[in-house]
Amino acid sequence: MESWGGALLDALDASGDVRQAFNTVAKCAEQLGFEWCAYGYQYPLPFTDRRFYLVNNYAESWRERYKEAGYLRVDPTVAHAHASLEPVLWCDDLFRSAQQLWDEARSFGLRYGRAQACYGPEGGVGMLTLARSSEPIGQAELRTKEVRLRFLVNVAHAALTKRILQIKGLHLAPLTPREREALRWAADGKTSTETAQILSTSSHTVEFHMKNAGRKLGARNRPAATARAAAAGMLR
Missing domain, CATH: 1.10.10.10 (Winged helix-like DNA-binding domain superfamily/Winged helix DNA-binding domain)
Structure with a gap:
């Protein structure tokens, strides 16, 4: 774990922008057995027109469909991220309120996933999702990988939000x-x-x-x- 975690931190430190940092996270996700990786960040402001930054390695056709259908508004994993820091596994019960989203996601091969939120000191909410097309995520696998998964969530959030907030106009001037x-x-x-x-x-x-x-x-x-x-x- 120490060697794996140190290598991850070094690679993230060497990343120049959001995409490079995300690619590093996605590579670690692949090493942990997940084909796909997604990170979403919700800015703390403004209150009435919340903005999101989304980056993932999903198929372009699924990214377009997700945006076109407005699935971000009904995605139950997003709602979970605002309510809990505990990880959540994709399942029929979780997506009961968004059955069309669930059916379409699986048609694109997104059948098994794990999502976990992380809150930043700047007030934003981030969520890292890891997904794959085969092999359910069982308890034995979670016991083996849980420490690394939680570590990945936290370091990914820190590295990605740092770069996301560097994008023009997103930093508030510091207060005295x-x-x-x-x-x-x-x-x-x-x-x-x-x-x-x-x-x-x-x-x-x-x-x-x-x-x-x-x-x-x-x-x-x-x-x-x-x-x-x-x-x-x-x-x-």
């Missing part, structure tokens, strides 16, 4: 410690006057930090700035 502090108190329901008393400063100074934070976050008002900062993991 004072801006974070003002936003944290605002998130706890404090007014600028109350925050000023807590921080032993003036309400004018608090408002100054709040306005700067709002500008960096692209928020037009105090509630929006607080919500966006919280969603992006900036208030931890």
